[in-house]
Amino acid sequence: MAELTALTIAEARDALARGDCSARELAEAHIAAIEAARDLNAFVVETPERALADADASDRRRAAGAAGAMDGVPVAIKDLFCTEGVRTTACSHILDGFVPPYESTVTARLRASGAVMLGKTNMDEFAMGSSNETSHYGPVRNPWHRRGDNRPMAPGGSSGGSAAAVAAKLCLGATGTDTGGSIRQPASFCGIVGMKPTYGRCSRWGIVAFASSLDQAGPMTRTVRDAAIMLGAMAGFDPKDSTSADLPVPDFEAALGRGVKGMRIGIPKEYRVDGMDPDIAALWDRGAAWLKEAGAELVEVSLPRTKYALPAYYIIAPAEASSNLSRYDGMRYGLRVEGRTPAEMYENTRAAGFGAEVRRRILIGSYVLSAGYYDAYYLKAQKVRTLIAGEFAAAFERCDAILTPTAPNAAFALGEMIDDPIAMYLNDVLTVPASLAGLPGISVPAGLNADGLPLGLQVLAPAFEDETVFRVAEVLEQAAGFELAPRGAG
């Protein structure tokens, strides 16, 4: 059975099509793997019965010749996606016991394509965090360790449970969401592929909102091809989300195999940030060389306002979050802590229900939107955002895609950074600019650092050129020959 969990989505699809295995066998193998790896704390809800029922239904569809693009493929769902009849809490105490009577558009599409749901993955509370340590259900453990060091490592965040589950072969793919790097950074930390599509590609309907103008769902998989397959089953226009793009969904997988010959790859000099791990700087150079060898032309591009992206992000995202999280008031669902007046009940409920990081961001967000500060913070941050988008547009006049590292550092040990929010926020310094500009980006595992921890390279492309991202990422993936071998402590 063990080899079933080592398949890629593409391999599983072929195996199922050939009849080499059944969806039920795939589901059973993964259910067993999840049970055996509970120490990772990657799942907050396991749905084995549902998975087996889904798998049996998939096998029946296949027998009837009506299998979909992801039919029988076992996947994990980040707990930010509302799943009908399955507890959804965004890993927050304040949503205790919340079982949605509805299914998010993205997970409904995955289901419609035949995917089998194994359970809900752990994450930073309301997707606020870069280490998965803000989860009400405790941190996820990265399946990777530093060489010769048994301390548990952070999987990154906020989609840390999804990243760890994919890396530890507990599922073939998982959904993530990315607001400032929440797919790409944990993908880099866990040695997997994480793709954030163009803002508007995937519907946000039914995804618990963090920062509406930035939140975007995407696939987390072990290969670039798998990410392309899975995004195809997630994306598409949704009239229920006014910000979703009314565009046809391209065949992302068809974009693969075309190589990068003749493409111009931009290298932004401003991404060589202070404090960048020298191993990462070296990997970046290596990545550029691989693309050059594959026939691409390297172009130096300038994104001079990159340094303002992180501060702008940490104004805009908390501002939207402070408002988005107002609905958690103990009135209609989730946790309620009684009080003598409605106002007191709100205060008691929210004080008990939100963790420290969420409270911090609500306070920051409320502050930057308040009368007298709005112009100096929120409005200025929006102007910065516009300028950053403009800089990318100008850079893409000179190149077809941009190559950068995904994060300035590899995974750190749990607890190592939790007391220093600024250091934690710096994890997003290389992913946030593309988030502000709404651009597609991917993290591809490309090597290990001196400690034996995985490192990712990031590829960015112009809006709605998600295919370009996959195309370049595939070339990097092949050149890197990265071997997924976590749990290699010793």
Added chain:
Amino acid sequence: MAALIEGRTGEWELVIGLEVHAQAITEAKLFSGASAGFGAEANTHVSLIDAAMPGMLPVINERAVEQAVRTGLGLKAEINRVSVFDRKNYFYPDLPQGYQISQFSQPVVGKGEIVLDMEGGESRAVGITRIHLEQDAGKSVHDRDPGHTLVDLNRAGVPLMEIVSEPDLRSPEEAAAYLAKLRSILRYLGTCDGNMEQGSMRCDANVSVRRPGEPLGTRCEIKNVNSIRFLRQAIAYEAQRQVELIESGERVVQETRLYDAERGVTRSMRSKEEAHDYRYFPDPDLLPLTLTEDYIEGIRATLPELPDEKKARFVAEYGLTEYDAGVLAAEREIAEFFEAVARGRDAKAASNWVTGELFGALNRRGVEIADSPVSAASLGALIDLIADGTLSNRIAKDVFEAMLETGRDAASIVEEKGLKQVSDTGAIEAAVDAAIAGGAKQVAQYRGGNEKILGWFVGQVMKATQGKANPQMVNEILKKKLGG
């Protein structure tokens, strides 16, 4: 004309601006598919979006936008090609999202105007500052269950048009006239039913006083006034309160006040210091609302004739007085009723019947014209019976009363009761002869120059014919015979 308030220390000018919340007539709510209907059982018109479930997103209801644009065009206002929805953040149990989606800095409709017809034929133009679209809140019910506040979300998310006036109003009467005129226009446009009792139209009044010609004084906002009468009373009370405060050496404090209709006073609700910081910002779930020229012109092409134009046409086409035309044009239903009666008939008579007998009858019964027991067609038929000499005006009034009582048409009542006017010359002549024969003394008086005595003869003839004799013929025949 500003009506000045006489204080102990001199005259004061009253300055009023109104913010009217008018519920746009739509099937569904502003951002969800739930019904916007009134009067349903609590919490039965609530979608996942209205209840602010996690992950739910608003989608603009195009019909509500159309209604706001129609209203703007009806108030001769600028329609903004681009407008933005903002979030107004505050916590309240009947506000599930924790914010109201409204329009703050870029509303859908800009500056417009309403012309008021004041007493004495004077007209006053009042500026409209803006109209924006926003969600209504739900309702907190405090008196059902001791110790608990209950919440009904049926209204949560219902589309409101907030119509803001310039501070151009100068008296409670003007404010009342403004509200009445606005209501009339909205009803003409079909964009709001104007029902203040059910809360589909509510009004906040900003009131301040100043010495004539001086800068604006400190204002108080009176919230949620729900009738035109209360508006007049609340403003009158508030103006007097402010004058008395200032004249006794105190200051008016900027605050929000509530009108207590039972006691006829305004009471402090919260001061400026307690005011919320709403932390407005553009709603990132919604794109800016962009309207094309074609879209706006398409709506303009379907605008109905509005009260001002209708009034002018009634004067020109039917020869009505300004006053009568104004009364008949004020409500779309009345104007339509009148025109149905007047079509092909003597418009003056139609106007007199509608504003006189019919309005009197409706008032006595306390019903609206839509529920009139006499239809426009029936009233028209009655007027026809007068025009062709079948009925005298006096008898027609009796027939009208019978029509109100029974709901039957005039002809059948006339037939049944034998009320047909006698226009038979022979019969009238016989009655006239009998009256002359029985009134020698009166004949002498008449012939002696007392023409007023003619009335006595008319009375005799009418008594003899049970009032059915054609009065014009009676007069003619009497004069002929008495003069002979």
